[in-house]
Each structure stands twice: as C-alpha cells, then as structure tokens.
Amino acid sequence: xxxxxxxxxxxxxxxxxxxxxxxxxxxxxxxxxxxxxxxxxxxxxxxxxxxxxxxxxxxxxxxxxxxxxxxxxxxxxxxxxxxxxxxxxxxxxxxxxxxxxxxxxxxxxxxxxxxxxxxxxxxxxx
Numbered sequence: 001x002x003x004x005x006x007x008x009x010x011x012x013x014x015x016x017x018x019x020x021x022x023x024x025x026x027x028x029x030x031x032x033x034x035x036x037x038x039x040x041x042x043x044x045x046x047x048x049x050x051x052x053x054x055x056x057x058x059x060x061x062x063x064x065x066x067x068x069x070x071x072x073x074x075x076x077x078x079x080x081x082x083x084x085x086x087x088x089x090x091x092x093x094x095x096x097x098x099x100x101x102x103x104x105x106x107x108x109x110x111x112x113x114x115x116x117x118x119x120x121x122x123x124x125x126x
Contacts, residue, residue, distance in 0.1 A: 012123040024061050041054070044090035049083045054111060057100035068095045093118055 022099075038050040049062065062083050063072035069092050076083055088094055100111040 039096060039117045039119045041088070042121065045086065045088045047085040047096075047119050048098055049085065049095060049117075051081050051098055051114070053073055053081050053098040056102050057111070058102045060098050060100050063097050063099075063113075065105045066092055068118070070095075072097060091122065093122060 004124045037044070037052060038046045039047060041047045051060070055059075058077045060081070060083075060084075061074055062078060064075045064085065065072040075085065075087070085096075095116050099105045101108045102111075103109070
C-alpha cells in the first residue's frame with residue numbers, strides 16, 4: 001500500500017501481489033483545515049470564523065460545542081472559508097472545529113477535523 005498526492009488529492013493504492021494488480025483504495029482531499037485562523041465574537045450572539053481554503057474541497061462542515069472535549073454538533077455546511085454563527089447565547093464559550101469534504105463518484109469524501117478553537121474573547125453584553 002502506498003499513498004501519493006497529485007493536484008490537491010491524496011490517493012491510496014494497494015498492490016495485489018498474487019495477481020500483479022494495482023487497486024485504487026481511496027481518494028480524499030490532500031489538505032485538511034488546520035483550524036479556524038480567526039474566531040471572533042463580534043456581538044454577544046454572533047461569532048465569526050475564518051479559515052484557509054483546502055485544495056479540492058467542495059464544502060466545509062462547521063461543528064460546535066460548549067465543551068472543548070464534549071460532543072460536537074454540525075451546525076452549518078459552508079461553500080466559502082468563512083461563517084457567521086448567529087445562534088450563540090451571551091456569556092457562553094463556544095468551541096468550533098471544521099472539516100472539508102469533496103465528492104468522488106458522487107459520494108462525499110471527508111478530510112480530517114481541524115483543531116478545536118474557541119472565540120478570542122467572551123462578549124456578555126451589547
């Protein structure tokens with residue numbers, strides 16, 4: 001088995017020694033979202049996230065939790081590299097993580113999750 005990267009995609013191949021065949025095993029975006037580069041709370045109920053694009057990504061899924069080690073829920077699927085979370089409660093710390101995905105033969109192929117990030121400061125009042 002070996003992995004190669006080309007044109008923004010990582011491909012895993014398996015060689016079947018008995019038959020001398022090379023089989024395609026998987027294909028996924030070569031990059032992953034390293035984490036939101038900016039997580040800013042701009043009002044008590046709004047947090048803005050910005051991150052760098054992943055080559056070959058079709059969309060990005062944004063997940064949120066109120067505990068850095070807790071259960072994360074998907075809250076949005078983004079086409080771009082920014083998201084405005086408008087469903088926050090004042091005074092609550094939110095943790096976000098992001099993952100990119102692409103389509104291969106009509107199926108979603110996910111990259112790994114980003115690092116978990118919290119907003120830069122907590123705004124409790126207008």
